[in-house]
Amino acid sequence: MLILIFVPSSFAQEQFFQIKAKKFSYTPNIIKVNKGDVVRFRLVSEDVHHGLFLDGYGISTSAYPGQEGALKFVADKTGRFSFRCSHTCGEFHPYMVGYLYVSPNYLFWAGTFIILLLGFGSFIITMSKTQKKEGLKLFGIIPLNWQLELTRFKLIRNLLKSRWFPLIPIIINLFIFTVILFAGFVGGWGSGNYNFGVMIVWILWWVLLMLFMVPLIGRFWCMICPFPLLGEWIQRGKLIAVGRQKSWGLSKKWPNKWKNLWPLVILFWITTWFSGFFTVRPFATFILLGAIILLAIIASIIYEKRTFCITMCPVSGFMGLYSNFSLCSVRRKDPEICRKHIPKTCVVGNEKGYGCPWMELPFDMNRNTYCGLCLECFKACPYDNMGFFVSPFGRHLFVERRKTDDIYNRRSTDEAFKGLTMLGIFLSFFLAFQGPYGHLKDMVRATSLSGYLSYIGESFCIDFLLIPVVFLLFTFLSWKVSKNKEVKFKEVFVNFAYILVPVGLAIWAAFSIGIILPNGSYLLHIVSDPFAWGWNLFGTANFPWTPVFTGIMPYIQVLLVVIGLMFALDFGGKFSQQTYASMDEAKKSWIPILIYLVGLHIFFLKLFTG
């Protein structure tokens, strides 16, 4: 008689973990259990009152020193769940995080499968192509040269031509930033999660920037940014109407050699050295923003026009690069009108508007990198020949930078490196702020000088060595495989670097989701009590910390990563065809980049969910 013995693949166990909490990490910081296990946590505080909230399960406990908190639950949901501190314990409280893994991690494997499937699909589609198509289409469906011009609508046209727009939004922003600066000043070294300045800038503004403003409208923030306003008033001598065309001040020209993104690549990277301070300490936010405003004003009286915005604003670099992915752009409508129009008032200005403060050539502009959406060209053009266009994502990535004058060069390594360093900075930020590694948090907030210097060194190695070198290797392979010696390796490297634009946007959007969903509820508190003076302006000052949608947060992040990959795969194939004359060479050259993209996105998936 046969006896069938069923051996289950895993047995549900009772698992007990004593978790010690000390600013700003848990020990153990990573816990692994299996689905169905009965899990018990004993939370013990080693210094101050700490809490533990488990994402996805929505359960929490807390422990004062000398007491303990307890949690007991069945691990019936699989995946990776962050457990985070639920009681403000210090400045890094929002980033005090540990990871609970409940095996099997279906989400990670499903995401990996989708990424591999997309990669395989891209491979098949690429190999099946026999000739280059004339018109580029997004995902083979939406013609990239499709566009909708919005000034055909009278309301929009009048709005864009009015001198009050975008001045009114800028002035509103000026008020908001005054409150931010004041809140930062009075906030001192307190915990940033209850400070108006820190929350509005690093939780709300950054998230809105990465999730909506940049992907949809490109340099929308530059349009309404209040930082250059004071300097511009000094330059122009007028608040609203058109005053001096030539800036008051020394009106120096920025050196040609540095009229690119390199200063911003370095400056933004240097700014991130202090992220462990200004994102959590109100006074540090005050110092940073104050320094930027001071620099903007001084730059405006030394250099011409918006030199500060183009060459010194830390966020201008990635906004400019990423804006080429966005839906919106400002371009001239009819080239024939511009050809006959002399002098070109969009450049030199007239009584209705200033000449382009961003020192672009609006009549000839074909990219968004250096267009700040200030809309002066709309006001200055007597023929209403400037248009506000909506077009498919990424359209502007496919045009080359024209050598319109000695300012802007061809597609170049500065933009390539900007795309690469943004990946590196994301990696450093994610590990330090959303990772469970207490030693990284100690390093980034400089608990010791040696740790802090190590963090800067590690950041340099990731941003300027590891990520560029890995990319360089794959593009080198791509170049070799193409067997085309006429195309320079630099061109291959630079052209393919633009696939990192949608990739960067996607992962930064996913990162932002990881900030806003757990911590967005603090915003309700700070709008009612912006300076922690015990106010309750809107009745929400006592609104408790309430993380939202943490259960679906990993799914949203995976979706964003997958969307980024889809765009990168689509764009990469097109860049390959732009780089090489023959389809055969383009196909061969694409394969190493495809492998790179698939591997990169599985790595991102691992970061977010694995």
Added chain:
Amino acid sequence: MKKIAVILISGVLIISCGALVYYGLRHARGIPVAIQKIERPVLQVKFIDKEIDLTQDTGEDIWNTISPCEVKLTYQVTALPWPKAVTPKITVKAFHNQKNIYFYINWMDETHDVDLSTNKFSDACAIMFPLGEEIQPATIMMGFLGKTNIWQWKASQDKEYWLKESPTTNAYADFYYPFEEKELLPVSMVVPKSAVNDLVTIRVGTITPKQVQNVQGRGFWQSGDWKVVFKRSIEVSDPQLDASFIPDKKLCAFAVWNGSRGERGGRKSISDWVELKFQ
């Protein structure tokens, strides 16, 4: 002219901002301030080649030759219930004769509380010694996250042991917070083997009498003043559970209960660590 104006404006702006930052740094909320590190009291444990026979007295003549060490006490607030008042300080002395170690605790208490009954609680005092390497702050009480050995002397127990007086009740109530609301837990009395309970604990709520009681003690109250002496062999019988005094430079902490104030359990006055320095 323009150049001078630009330089002036830039200079004014930079100086103003610098002054603002300086002012902010000096007056910012939450700015760390230099805190004077509180020095731990040091209790010298002298070598005196003498013995105290607690069956006779508490060796007052020996204690009079030793300088006292004043130890400040604070409220116990780590765990409920909290005391309603505090005994502000005690004076302590100690010596050893290479065979036994003696501790002397003296504090002011206007009432002589030696009886246990309904709403009546005994005066008491205790010494706590950390066991093991990781030593948590003493104010976290009863060795939370770290094992401790506690010698607790109770006046009621002292009376039963030394005067051989039978207790007025043969049960007492054990107290769990919030005892005003919950039922009291009757616990039967044991015949005390000493006036001092030799206890071990690893966290709040785990206080456990040891199987082998090694510590003797005796206390006298006079004119609002308690004097209590503890005695134990320097050699340990169980290194896991007994406080060790070899090598020297150890820590201990003290606690005092005032029965007339309803102090029992967590309601007590406690000290931070005191350093023992052996001679």
